[in-house]
Amino acid sequence: MATINKNLSVYDKSALPSAKDFRFGVVVSEWNENITEGLYKGAEEALLDNEVPAENIIRWNVPGSFELIYGAKKMLQTQKVDAVIAIGCVIQGQTKHFDFVCEGVTQGIKDLNVQTDIPVIFCVLTDNTMQQSIDRSGGIHGNKGTEAAIAAIKMAYIRQQASLTHGFASQNLLTSGAIQLDEGTPLELKE
Numbered sequence: 001m002a003t004i005n006k007n008l009s010v011y012d013k014s015a016l017p018s019a020k021d022f023r024f025g026v027v028v029s030e031w032n033e034n035i036t037e038g039l040y041k042g043a044e045e046a047l048l049d050n051e052v053p054a055e056n057i058i059r060w061n062v063p064g065s066f067e068l069i070y071g072a073k074k075m076l077q078t079q080k081v082d083a084v085i086a087i088g089c090v091i092q093g094q095t096k097h098f099d100f101v102c103e104g105v106t107q108g109i110k111d112l113n114v115q116t117d118i119p120v121i122f123c124v125l126t127d128n129t130m131q132q133s134i135d136r137s138g139g140i141h142g143n144k145g146t147e148a149a150i151a152a153i154k155m156a157y158i159r160q161q162a163s164l165t166h167g168f169a170s171q172n173l174l175t176s177g178a179i180q181l182d183e184g185t186p187l188e189l190k191e
């Protein structure tokens with residue numbers, strides 16, 4: 001379903017897990033800051049609306065969307081967070097640079113989700129025009145920052161539940177090393 005058929009800011013608060021004990025890192029690109037500030041506002045408001053204490057929201061700025069990868073990596077390595085939200089806005093220009101930035105940041109954030117134990121939420125607009133970005137950062141289609149914050153709450157909860165139940169996880173998955181449930185240390189299974 002395309003964004004034009006789904007308002008990005010709509011969520012059912014009653015259907016969400018409690019987020020009051022979670023800590024969130026938010027890495028914000030300074031490129032197109034008129035848009036990324038709107039995305040951050042949407043994310044911050046959604047986190048606060050779900051009882052996340054203001055002191056549990058850690059914000060770092062990076063120069064552009066490509067730097068979201070390194071910023072998110074250092075955030076999850078150095079800060080005690082339950083999820084990271086990467087906020088950026090990439091807008092098509094005259095050259096192919098758009099393609100490389102979008103692909104690079106997409107792959108980089110995907111890699112962080114595969115290689116680390118902290119969910120990193122992809123809140124990067126990849127638009128053809130500034131108007132499309134305006135429409136998706138608090139405009140007629142809602143705010144992708146709100147959507148990203150809700151995703152971060154849900155993924156932090158999944159991570160929490162998985163760590164609580166890992167003793168009952170499939171022996172095959174764990175012994176194969178397919179899952180590393182702690183920070184890069186394979187779980188030692190007791191015979």
Ligand SMILES: Nc1c(NC[C@H](O)[C@H](O)[C@H](O)CO)[nH]c(=O)[nH]c1=O
Pocket residue numbers: 029031032063064065066067088089090091092101
């Ligand atoms: N054109 C946009 C960029 N370009 C900059 C790159 O993200 C990066 O900062 C630079 O290549 C140095 O490594 N970034 C955006 O976030 N949005 C754009 O529209």
Ligand SMILES: CC(=O)[C@@H](O)COP(=O)(O)O
Pocket residue numbers: 090091092093094095096097098099101
């Ligand atoms: C995504 C970009 O890097 C792009 O907006 C830069 O503009 P241009 O392709 O005209 O150099």
